[in-house]
Amino acid sequence: MGGPFAAEAKTILKKISALLKSGFYTLLPTCRDASRLQSEALDEHLSFSKRLGLSLHLLICKWCRRYGKQIRFLRDAAHEHPENLSDAVPQKLSNEARERIKRRLQAGE
Numbered sequence: 001m002g003g004p005f006a007a008e009a010k011t012i013l014k015k016i017s018a019l020l021k022s023g024f025y026t027l028l029p030t031c032r033d034a035s036r037l038q039s040e041a042l043d044e045h046l047s048f049s050k051r052l053g054l055s056l057h058l059l060i061c062k063w064c065r066r067y068g069k070q071i072r073f074l075r076d077a078a079h080e081h082p083e084n085l086s087d088a089v090p091q092k093l094s095n096e097a098r099e100r101i102k103r104r105l106q107a108g109e
């Protein structure tokens with residue numbers, strides 16, 4: 001070995017190991033960050049560094065992979081059946097329901 005490339009290779013290896021020691025861990029998001037990034041990714045396009053960090057995290061974390069599957073499933077279900085979603089969440093109470101709640105509150109129940 002030796003020659004002109006050896007020194008260069010050594011420098012590159014040094015850079016990579018420095019990157020692994022410092023950069024890699026800052027690049028790797030925590031579970032909290034990863035779940036935030038996954039919901040961000042549903043609405044917008046993530047930057048390269050965010051996507052890289054997230055995919056590194058997902059490689060090693062099955063919990064976040066599972067979480068990602070769940071939120072994508074919920075997103076798709078909400079898209080496919082928007083009518084069920086608005087049925088499940090009443091926009092306002094009926095007059096009857098409002099009166100019933102008022103009476104109970106006044107009765108101190």
Ligand SMILES: [Zn+2]
Pocket residue numbers: 030031032034057061062063064
């Ligand atoms: Zn995780």
